[in-house]
Amino acid sequence: MTIDRYRRQTLVKEFGLKGQEILATKQAVVIGGGGLGSHCASLLVRMGIGSIDIVDNDSVDITNLHRTAVFSESDIGKSKALILQEKLHAVNTIVRVKGINQKVTSENIDSLIKKADVIVDGTDNIALRHLINQASVKNHVPWVYAGVYETVGMVMGIIPGKTPCFQCIAQTIPASSPGEIPVLGSLPAAIASIQCNETLKLLLGKPLTGLIIYDVWKQCFEIIDIQKNPQCPMCGGKKT
Amino acid sequence: MKISVRVFGRYKDIAAIDHIIFDIKEGGTIQDIIDAFVKRYPFTEIDKNRMMVSKNKIYISHDTPVQNGDEVTLCPPVVSGG
Numbered sequence: 001m002t003i004d005r006y007r008r009q010t011l012v013k014e015f016g017l018k019g020q021e022i023l024a025t026k027q028a029v030v031i032g033g034g035g036l037g038s039h040c041a042s043l044l045v046r047m048g049i050g051s052i053d054i055v056d057n058d059s060v061d062i063t064n065l066h067r068t069a070v071f072s073e074s075d076i077g078k079s080k081a082l083i084l085q086e087k088l089h090a091v092n093t094i095v096r097v098k099g100i101n102q103k104v105t106s107e108n109i110d111s112l113i114k115k116a117d118v119i120v121d122g123t124d125n126i127a128l129r130h131l132i133n134q135a136s137v138k139n140h141v142p143w144v145y146a147g148v149y150e151t152v153g154m155v156m157g158i159i160p161g162k163t164p165c166f167q168c169i170a171q172t173i174p175a176s177s178p179g180e181i182p183v184l185g186s187l188p189a190a191i192a193s194i195q196c197n198e199t200l201k202l203l204l205g206k207p208l209t210g211l212i213i214y215d216v217w218k219q220c221f222e223i224i225d226i227q228k229n230p231q232c233p234m235c236g237g238k239k240t
Numbered sequence: 241m242k243i244s245v246r247v248f249g250r251y252k253d254i255a256a257i258d259h260i261i262f263d264i265k266e267g268g269t270i271q272d273i274i275d276a277f278v279k280r281y282p283f284t285e286i287d288k289n290r291m292m293v294s295k296n297k298i299y300i301s302h303d304t305p306v307q308n309g310d311e312v313t314l315c316p317p318v319v320s321g322g
Contacts, residue, residue: 036322124322149319152249169292169299170318181321188322213249213315222248224315227297 002094006048019204020048024094026203027051029116031104031132033080034058035067035188036146036195037122042070043196044120045088049203051096052088055112056081056122057103066185104128109135118199119143124181126170133158133166137235142202146195150182151217153191157198157208160235164226167234169211190216241266241308245273248315254281264306270295271302277314290317 010017026049030041033056041054060075060083075083085099104112113119113135121144123129129145136143142159145166158165194212201208211224230236245260252258262276270293278284284291292299292315295306306312 032322034322122322124320126318126320129320146322147319148321152316152319154319164299183321211315215249218253220249220252224248224294224313225297226294226299229298229300231300 005092005094009047014206015200015204019200022204023048023200024050026117027053027115028118028120028199028203029053029055029113030120030122031055031112031128032122032124033084033099034064034122034124035183036148036192037120038068038070038080038084039189039192040120040122040146040196040199041084042088042091043193044199045092045095045097047196047200048092049095051098053098053100053112053116054081054084054088054122055100055102055104056084057101067183067188069189104131106131110139113141114139116141118202120195120199121145121147129166130170133234136160137165144195144199144202146191148181148183148187148191151184151187152213152215153187153194155191155194155198155212155214156210157202159202159208163208164228165232165235168229168232169226184216187216190214241268241306243273243306243308243310243312245277246311246313247277248313250316251277251281251284251314254283268306269302270300270304270306270312273306273312274302274314287317291315292317 006020010020028049030037033054058080059077060071060080070087079101081099081101085097089097137160140160144157146155211226213222243262243264247255262273264272278288294313295310
């Protein structure tokens with residue numbers, strides 16, 4: 001069953017049977033189970049990651065449904081994390097899927113991520129991304145940033161000590177979030193797919209792409225090659 | 241001094257080109273480039289304090305000095321929705 005399930009994927013030369021075997025040994029923590037997090041978690045489960053934790057203390061709202069695929073109207077008011085656990089487990093029972101209905105804070109983030117091979121960013125604010133970045137650098141756990149706005153998404157894989165960290169690129173960005181963020185319904189699926197691929201590359205030890213910017217309306221894809229900032233207050237003192 | 245600035249994302253659409261040459265005074269900073277960019281493209285005023293700017297592939301603060309030959313990029317702020 002397992003071989004059949006992943007057969008078409010293992011035929012992909014960039015991935016292969018070896019990639020499939022490696023992926024099955026890996027553990028991801030998805031922080032945030034909304035537009036990006038739910039799509040990326042779904043892809044990782046379907047593709048055969050070994051284990052996945054999905055952390056979110058929010059419940060499904062009708063305003064989530066235009067940009068998510070896993071949730072339905074009957075899920076409104078229920079825990080996003082627990083609904084994702086239930087539905088994604090049903091998709092692939094080989095994968096250990098655990099929904100954690102908890103708010104991520106500076107007190108609990110280390111325990112949530114320290115055993116993970118990668119953190120997947122499904123959050124919706126800058127402050128939490130700075131917290132993830134801090135925990136990533138402290139615990140040497142890589143993460144994959146992704147964000148969306150209107151028709152534009154950004155993705156960047158971050159390996160502490162090796163690649164630029166989030167603080168390297170966001171040092172001028174205030175931690176406060178703007179109000180309600182406009183998002184085209186088709187955007188998170190596209191950006192989560194790119195985020196998933198960067199996550200896979202990170203887990204398989206393949207080179208990451210850099211800062212990716214994709215506009216789904218203009219169909220404009222850009223990659224920005226960036227380097228670590230030696231003056232970065234978060235990772236500047238780390239050796240590569 | 242003349243600084244060549246590469247623009248990304250919607251800035252490229254606004255400018256309709258991907259490289260812009262700005263004439264910046266000796267001893268000028270990234271902020272001078274941002275000010276010149278916003279003056280030329282007023283729609284970008286909203287991003288003024290949050291633009292991601294790199295110099296020689298390193299993202300830097302807006303008060304960083306620039307010199308002849310520096311490779312500068314301007315990118316819209318990090319997006320934060322999920």
